[in-house]
Amino acid sequence: MEVVIRSTPDEVASTVADIVEHYVRGGPTTLGLATGSSPLGTYRELVRRHRHDGLDFSSARAFLLDEYVGLPKDHEQSYSSVIRSEFVDRVNIDPDRVDYLDGQAEDLAREAARYDAAIAAAGGVDVQLLGIGTNGHLGFNEPGSALTSRTRVKTLTEQTRLDNARFFGRVDDVPRHVLTQGLGTIGEAGHLVLVAAGEGKADVVAAAVEGPLTAFCPASVIQLHRHTTVVLDEAAAHHLALADYSRYALRHKPTWQRF
Template sequence: MEVVIRPDVAEVDSVVADVVERVVRSGSCVLGLATGSSPVGTYRELARRHRENGLSFSGARAFLLDEYVGLPKDQEQSYFSFIRAEFVDHVDLDPAVVESPNGEASDIAAEAIRYDRAIAEGGGVDVQLLGIGTDGHIGFNEPGSSLRSRTRVKTLTEQTRADNARFFDAPDAVPHHVLTQGLGTILEAKHLILIATGESKADAVAAAVEGPLSAFCPASVIQWHQHVSVVVDEAAASKLALADYYRYAFANKPAWQSL
């Protein structure tokens, strides 16, 4: 695991965009796209590079982490709509190859199995972007999730619903259930990038990076992965015991070694 601490949000977005750009320019690839507020700045930076620097996503395809159950995909709060409004509509990534779990499926359990299979048949995810909840969830794997879980239905905690209420007209409008990639599914991606900014994420980041591997903090499962980059601003890094070492290691990173 490599922890990269940058001075502000803009530099976090730039570092993460550099990784995605390198993968995209390497040829055909599969991107794992997170929703929520954490990756939005990265998406905007990638869109800028598309407009100004000719970065093309025409050889890429993508899979989303999760989707609300029962929310029509054309509703703006759905993650199907969110990722198009925040990213896909601003680059040359074909919307037809941006796949998300179908939260309107008549058989949700079968849809979860189908989605896991689709990711595998697509060659697996090359780089997976992740946010982190204040309770340590990634995707919508709430505390208590099996560390080997697959794509499935999860019930959102009241804290997560409250955190997401800002995207809805009223707190009661936030769905109670989601289809989410499981922790085991997420771990199959070749490279994980966890993005966190702001002091509100500091406790969760510290638990994920330096705490015990535990279902109590689902994001701690990243400690098991062979290639993880945790990119945070100073505020989100404020509870890290080894922050000085992480800064030192990044400052002295070999020129040949990328994230």
């Protein structure tokens, strides 16, 4: 695991965009796209690079990390709608090569199985963007989720619903259930990139990166992954015991070891 600490959220977004650009410029790439506030700066930077630097997404495809159950795809807070407005519709990725979980599927279990099969048929996700919830959830794998879980329906905690109420206006409008890639599904991606900024994430980042591997903090499963990059601003890194070592290691990183 590599922990990269940047001074500001803008520098965090630029660093994560560098990683994504590295894959996209290297040839056909399958992206794993997360929603929530953490990756928004990265999407804006990638859009800027597409428009001003010619970053070409035409050979990319993508899979979304999760979706609310019951929301229509065109609801402004459905994750399919958010990712289209923030990223997909603003670059030249083929919309038909972006796969979304259908939160209105008649058979949610079948939809979850279809999604895992579609990821496998695409050859897996090359680089998966991730945020982290204040209770340690990864995707919408809430505390107590099996570390080997597959894509499935999950019930949101009240804390997660409260955290997301700012997007809906009131907590009563936040759905109670979601479809989410499981921790086992997420772990099959080639490269995990977890993004966090702000003092409010400092405790949970420390738990995920340096705490015990436990279902109580689902994001701690990243400790098992063969290729994980955690990109933080100074505030989110504030409680890391090994923050100074992470800065030292980054300064002395071999030139051939880019990402």
